[in-house]
Amino acid sequence: MPNVCVIGAGSSGIAAAKALHQRGFDFDCIEKSDRVGGNWVWKNRNGMSSAYRSLHINTSRERMEFPDFPMPKSYPDFPHHTHIAEYFDAYVDHFGFRDRITFQTGVEHAAPGADGVWDVRLDSGETRRYDALMVANGHHWDARMPEPAFPGAEVFAGRQMHSHDYTGEDPNFFRDKRVVVLGMGNSAMDIAVEASFSAAAVYLAARRGAWVIPKYLFGRPLDQISTQAGVPLRVRQAFFRTLLKVGVGDMQRYGLPKPEHGVLEAHPTISDDILSRIAHGEIAPKPNIARLTERTVVFADGSEVEADIVVYCTGYKVTFPFFDADLIAAPENDLPLFRRVFHPRHGNVFFIGLLQPLGAIMPIAAVQSDWVCDYLSGRYALPSPPAVRADIATERERMFKRYVASKRHTMQVDYDDYLADLVKERRYGANRARERGHALPVRPRAVEAAAA
Ligand SMILES: Cc1cc2nc3c(=O)[nH]c(=O)nc-3n(C[C@H](O)[C@H](O)[C@H](O)COP(=O)(O)OP(=O)(O)OC[C@H]3O[C@@H](n4cnc5c(N)ncnc54)[C@H](O)[C@@H]3O)c2cc1C
Ligand SMILES: NC(=O)c1ccc[n+]([C@@H]2O[C@H](COP(=O)([O-])OP(=O)(O)OC[C@H]3O[C@@H](n4cnc5c(N)ncnc54)[C@H](OP(=O)(O)O)[C@@H]3O)[C@@H](O)[C@H]2O)c1
Numbered sequence: 335m336p337n338v339c340v341i342g343a344g345s346s347g348i349a350a351a352k353a354l355h356q357r358g359f360d361f362d363c364i365e366k367s368d369r370v371g372g373n374w375v376w377k378n379r380n381g382m383s384s385a386y387r388s389l390h391i392n393t394s395r396e397r398m399e400f401p402d403f404p405m406p407k408s409y410p411d412f413p414h415h416t417h418i419a420e421y422f423d424a425y426v427d428h429f430g431f432r433d434r435i436t437f438q439t440g441v442e443h444a445a446p447g448a449d450g451v452w453d454v455r456l457d458s459g460e461t462r463r464y465d466a467l468m469v470a471n472g473h474h475w476d477a478r479m480p481e482p483a484f485p486g487a488e489v490f491a492g493r494q495m496h497s498h499d500y501t502g503e504d505p506n507f508f509r510d511k512r513v514v515v516l517g518m519g520n521s522a523m524d525i526a527v528e529a530s531f532s533a534a535a536v537y538l539a540a541r542r543g544a545w546v547i548p549k550y551l552f553g554r555p556l557d558q559i560s561t562q563a564g565v566p567l568r569v570r571q572a573f574f575r576t577l578l579k580v581g582v583g584d585m586q587r588y589g590l591p592k593p594e595h596g597v598l599e600a601h602p603t604i605s606d607d608i609l610s611r612i613a614h615g616e617i618a619p620k621p622n623i624a625r626l627t628e629r630t631v632v633f634a635d636g637s638e639v640e641a642d643i644v645v646y647c648t649g650y651k652v653t654f655p656f657f658d659a660d661l662i663a664a665p666e667n668d669l670p671l672f673r674r675v676f677h678p679r680h681g682n683v684f685f686i687g688l689l690q691p692l693g694a695i696m697p698i699a700a701v702q703s704d705w706v707c708d709y710l711s712g713r714y715a716l717p718s719p720p721a722v723r724a725d726i727a728t729e730r731e732r733m734f735k736r737y738v739a740s741k742r743h744t745m746q747v748d749y750d751d752y753l754a755d756l757v758k759e760r761r762y763g764a765n766r767a768r769e770r771g772h773a774l775p776v777r778p779r780a781v782e783a784a785a786a
Contacts, residue, residue, distance in 0.1 A: 336359075337778065337784075340354070343363050344374075345371070352703070353704045382472065394555035445661065463780040471656075477651075490641075492629070497522070500525055508529040513533045514639070515529065517540065520603060523608045527605065535639070548581060564751065652744075662677065670726050670730060701756055715767040715769075733747075
């Protein structure tokens with residue numbers, strides 16, 4: 335069988351490594367840091383974690399855990415990042431593949447040679463050859479600042495920073511400061527709430543509205559209330575609209591902009607606290623930033639406030655610094671893939687966890703990894719190239735039509751539907767593989783060359 339390099343040992347990389355390990359592949363998992371867990375390791379020495387001291391998951395424990403290794407029942411429904419990092423660490427020991435991870439080593443460059451085998455250059459100077467790559471380098475570490483910068487950003491005398499660089503390490507970071515937080519995603523919610531307990535003033539600026547979804551409704555994690563695949567979008571929207579109407583009310587009642595999109599048409603903004611802090615007058619909603627002056631922030635409605643810190647919670651870029659840009663890149667965060675895993679042009683590179691589910695990434699990454707193992711061992715065959723391209727085009731059309739046009743909505747999937755569709759696709763692909771006599775789609779040239 336082909337040998338495989340897994341890039342990264344965050345939750346997606348360890349899911350890939352575990353699948354390869356269980357299926358008997360020859361593989362290495364290369365990890366920059368000295369530990370697994372990626373984003374969930376607060377102050378990770380790789381410098382890539384976007385976690386802050388107070389971070390808790392916003393997808394509930396039972397939606398996030400790997401099905402074959404449940405989180406301890408002693409964990410709360412929405413555990414702290416320390417719990418999550420411990421859990422991923424325990425996962426590696428439970429399945430026994432820690433020795434397959436090369437720690438404190440980065441992949442600097444990866445390119446296919448003339449024979450299609452990947453030359454993977456490590457920052458140790460070594461180059462290794464692999465028949466296949468599983469890319470799991472994460473997509474929430476490369477900060478996206480407002481582009482272009484707001485007029486006056488260069489003269490603002492206070493501090494401007496991205497949420498990625500907010501660690502929460504200093505409990506007095508926001509104390510007595512006037513803080514403007516920009517964005518309506520989950521980073522903005524958490525950081526505005528956190529700042530509101532010590533800052534002199536907090537303004538939450540947004541260029542569009544969002545439906546703020548609570549973590550709990552009716553005493554249950556909301557993401558566990560409706561978990562059935564195949565329910566038409568309109569029905570689910572009507573259901574959630576009613577839930578939110580009853581449980582939360584209109585966003586305008588809190589002074590937030592009215593969302594111009596329907597429920598489930600944007601990545602969920604989940605917070606139990608933001609509406610309460612607004613309702614208590616501790617956070618003041620504002621429209622988008624229009625410009626900055628030396629000491630103030632001016633908003634789109636012409637209002638102006640004095641500010642000491644502006645925190646841009648403006649999301650992330652999807653980047654693969656180890657690929658040449660003309661080989662594989664995601665301009666505007668957009669990398670078209672067959673079911674978010676298979677590259678339409680490169681048959682021996684696979685992406686794990688490179689998607690934004692309405693739900694958690696981890697169980698999806700586990701299924702994707704298993705699926706790739708099926709493929710590499712000849713037990714799953716892809717549809718024909720035109721069928722793959724048509725499938726990608728259909729999926730993309732559906733997604734872009736449904737979601738608000740934004741760089742954060744380029745890889746959205748519905749958790750339950752995505753997994754249910756994969757079950758079907760794997761069944762079709764298993765039949766195709768049988769018809770093709772279980773031929774290996776990726777020849778193990780690197781393995782053969784090493785043996786020779
Ligand atoms: C603040 C925040 C909170 C979040 N909360 C949730 C949540 O509650 N639920 C949820 O499902 N998702 C959440 N997410 C999404 C997040 O992306 C996933 O939780 C998860 O971290 C994805 O895991 P990953 O392995 O794909 O990426 P990461 O966790 O980013 O791990 C990538 C790994 O790859 C390594 N790596 C990168 N480049 C290289 C290289 N060149 N060579 C070697 N190693 C490399 C890194 O060191 C890192 O260990 C959150 C994201 C953020 C930013
Ligand atoms: N577990 C948790 O509690 C938790 C906490 C934080 C983050 N996360 C996750 O981490 C991921 C990233 O979240 P995020 O909140 O950092 O980023 P995000 O979801 O990409 O949200 C970015 C926000 O910034 C806005 N924005 C971007 N560029 C802008 C600009 N130039 N001017 C004005 N507004 C701009 C976006 O608006 P548009 O919609 O208009 O583009 C959006 O509201 C998500 O998957 C999220 O769920 C989870």
